[in-house]
Amino acid sequence: MYVKNISLLNYRNYENLNIQLIKNVNVFVGDNAQGKTNILEAIYYSAFAKSHRTSKDKELINWKKDNAYISLLVGKNRLDKKIDINILRDGKKAIKVNNIKVNKIGELFGTFNVVMFSPEDLKVIKESPTIRRRMLDMELSQINPKYYFNLVQYNKVLNERNIILKSKIFNQDILEVYDMQLIEYADYIVSKRLEYIDKINFFGDEIHKEITSSKEKIEFKYNCTVNLENFKDNYLQKLKANVLKDRERGLTSVGPHRDDFSVFINSIDTKIFGSQGQQRTSILTMKFSSLKIIKQITGEYPVLLLDDVLSELDSSRKRYILSSINDIQTVITCTGVEDLNDYLDEKVKIFTVSNGKVLN
Numbered sequence: 001m002y003v004k005n006i007s008l009l010n011y012r013n014y015e016n017l018n019i020q021l022i023k024n025v026n027v028f029v030g031d032n033a034q035g036k037t038n039i040l041e042a043i044y045y046s047a048f049a050k051s052h053r054t055s056k057d058k059e060l061i062n063w064k065k066d067n068a069y070i071s072l073l074v075g076k077n078r079l080d081k082k083i084d085i086n087i088l089r090d091g092k093k094a095i096k097v098n099n100i101k102v103n104k105i106g107e108l109f110g111t112f113n114v115v116m117f118s119p120e121d122l123k124v125i126k127e128s129p130t131i132r133r134r135m136l137d138m139e140l141s142q143i144n145p146k147y148y149f150n151l152v153q154y155n156k157v158l159n160e161r162n163i164i165l166k167s168k169i170f171n172q173d174i175l176e177v178y179d180m181q182l183i184e185y186a187d188y189i190v191s192k193r194l195e196y197i198d199k200i201n202f203f204g205d206e207i208h209k210e211i212t213s214s215k216e217k218i219e220f221k222y223n224c225t226v227n228l229e230n231f232k233d234n235y236l237q238k239l240k241a242n243v244l245k246d247r248e249r250g251l252t253s254v255g256p257h258r259d260d261f262s263v264f265i266n267s268i269d270t271k272i273f274g275s276q277g278q279q280r281t282s283i284l285t286m287k288f289s290s291l292k293i294i295k296q297i298t299g300e301y302p303v304l305l306l307d308d309v310l311s312e313l314d315s316s317r318k319r320y321i322l323s324s325i326n327d328i329q330t331v332i333t334c335t336g337v338e339d340l341n342d343y344l345d346e347k348v349k350i351f352t353v354s355n356g357k358v359l360n
Contacts, residue, residue, distance in 0.1 A: 001074060001075065001076050001077075001112070001113060001298075001300040001301060001302060001303060001329070002021070002023045002074070002075045002303060002329035003021045003043060003072060003073070003074055003075075003303055003329065003331075004020065004021065004073040004074065004075045004080070005018070005019070005020050005021070005071075005072070005073040006018075006019055006021065006039070006042065006043065006070075006071070006072050006073075007069075007070070007071040007072075008038075008039075008042055008068075008069070008070060008071075009068065009069035010061060010062040010064075010065035010067065010068045010069065011038065011042055011060060011061070011062070011068040011069070011070060011087075012035065012038040012041075012060060012061075012062065012068075012356075013035045013038060013062070013355070013356035014035060014038060014039075014062075014356050015062065015356065017039075017356075017358060019351065019358055019360070021329070021331070021349065022329075022347070022348075022349045023075075023329055024326075024329065024330070024347035024348060024349075025325065025329075025330045025332065025347060025348040025349070026329070026330070026331045026332065026348075026349050026351065027332045027333075027334065027337060027340065027348060027349070027350045027351065028040075028331070028332065028333045028334075028351045028353050028358070029333075029334055029335070029336065029337055029350060029351065029352055029353065030335070030352060030353035030354055031335060031354075032335065034353045034354050034355055034356070035353050035355070035356045035358075036307075036308070036333035036334075036353045037053075037307050037308065037333055039331070039333075039353075039358075040116070040305045040307050040331060040333060041053060041060075042070050042072075043072065043114060043303065043305060043331065044114055044116050044305060045060070045070060045085065046070055046072040046083045046085060046112055047108075047109075047111075047112045047113060047114045047142060048105075048108075048109070048138065048141075048142070049085065049093065049095060049105045049108055050105075052116055052118065052120075057087050057091060057093060058089050058091065060087055061087060061089055066088070066089050067086055067087060067088045067089060068086075068087045069084075069085070069086050069087070070083075070084070070085045070087070071083070071084050071085075072084075072112065074111075074112045076300065077299065077300055081097055081098060081111050081112060082096075082097070082098050082099070083095070083096070083097055083108075083111060083112060084096040084097075084099075095108055097111050106141075106145055106148045106149060106152070107145075109141050109142045109145055109148055110142055110143065110145060110298075112303075113142050113143070113294050113298065113300075113302035113303070114142075114302050114303045114304075114305055115139075115287055115290050115291050115294070115302050115303075115304050115305070116304075116305040116307065117283075117284070117287045117304070117305065117306050117307070117309050118305075118307040118308070118309060119307070119308060119309055119312055121135075121283050121287070121309075122279070122280050122283060122309070122312060124283055125263055125270055125271050125274065125279040125282055125283065126271050126279060129258075129259075129260035132260055132261055133256075133257075133259065133260065135286075136193055136196065136261065137151055139196065139290050139293075140192055140193065140196055142294075143293070143294055143297050143298065144192060146188075147188070147189070147192050150185045150188045150189055151185075151189060153181075153185050154182065154185035154186060154189060154255075154256065154257075155257070157178055157181045157182050157185065158182060158252055158255070158257060160178055161175065161178040161179070161182060161252055162250060162251050162252055164178065165246050165247050165249075165250050165251065165252070166247075166250040170247065172243075175243070179236060179239050179240075180236075182235075182239070182252075182255065183232050183235050183236055183239075184232075186226075186231075186235060186255050186256050187231055187232055187235075189256045190224060190226075190228070190231065190256055190259070193222060193256070193259070194222055194228075196293070197220050197221070197222045197261060199289070199293045199296075200220050200286060200289045200290075200293070201219060201220055203288075203289040203292045203293065204218055204220065204285045204286065204288075204289040205217070205218065207285050207288050207289060207292075208265075208281065208282075208285045210320065211281055211284065211285065211316065211317060211320045212281065212316075213316075216265050216266055216278070216281075217265070217266055217267075218263065218264070218265050218282060218285055219263070219264045219265075219267075220261055220262070220263055220264075220286070221261060221262045221263075221264065222259065222260075222261050223259060223260040223261060223262055224259050225238075225253075225254040225255060225258045225259055226238055226254055226255070235254070235255070238254045239252070239254065242254060263279075263282045263286075265278050265281075265282065270282055277314065280312070280313065280317065281317060284313070284317055284320070284321070288321075288324065290302075291304065291328065301327060301328045301329075302328075303328075303329045303330075303331065304325060304328050304329070304330045304331070305330075305331050306321070306330060306331070306332045306333070307333050308333050308334060308335070310322075310332065310334055310340070311334065311335070322340065337350060
């Protein structure tokens, strides 16, 4: 899987952009705040219909215009895909795949797969559990549409349950109806998250050893707010046991929306005791494991997006990345190519970005 062509119209600082990418490594070079990340963001948006930087779509539109437009031509083993997205300032968006309208965002997932690695990801280990859950959910949603459906339904039921909890006129019978729905969706979500963590451990073991010259052993562990043995029964018991506390707070205190995962290196929790280098290597291991998981499930590698992350890594981590992308279309942003010269061969296309203009 690879991006053949990307066109942008009124997208952030690009009034009109049309460029062709190569199957191998594409490097966008330029000073900060020139528009390099905007290109990666548009590619990412074509996979998820959302930005990795903002939750407000109107921020993607050039401030002088009423809408922005992204068009992506994706080469695939079986059938090429053309993704067209029109983003309107009122918050709406119109999505087409091969000129067929996409009615729900979930229908877009899996059309085009990406794995993004950005400087913000380097903080994932020590930041809020919300960020780690989001990372899991995004990765799972693009390879499993049913997961995304269950996640959406779970969140709907969760919100409705919380409304009941906050209501002055409390109805236990109605609450129990929502509890049973919540449990069914939660059971699927947690089971798929556990499977995904198992896959990350499987691929991550060798990846991490290679990065660290076998000096470190990594392990990812899922932290569930409910005992996993007899999950449905235990979740129901916890929901009932926490009703008074949940009513006081007006929210549901247990479930997948509260779960987390931890990373251990040589049996030590990296969030608490890991060095900055170990935390960064953990995320690198997770990202490259995701590449392999997607390849295993879909038969094709996703597109790898590296947003100004190489300058944040030491030589051994940088060497691992650049020596591992031979079969993967990679789009890199950086302020200079000097550090890349030792690792990249002739299969590279360099673009120069300046003030919303791209030259190659």
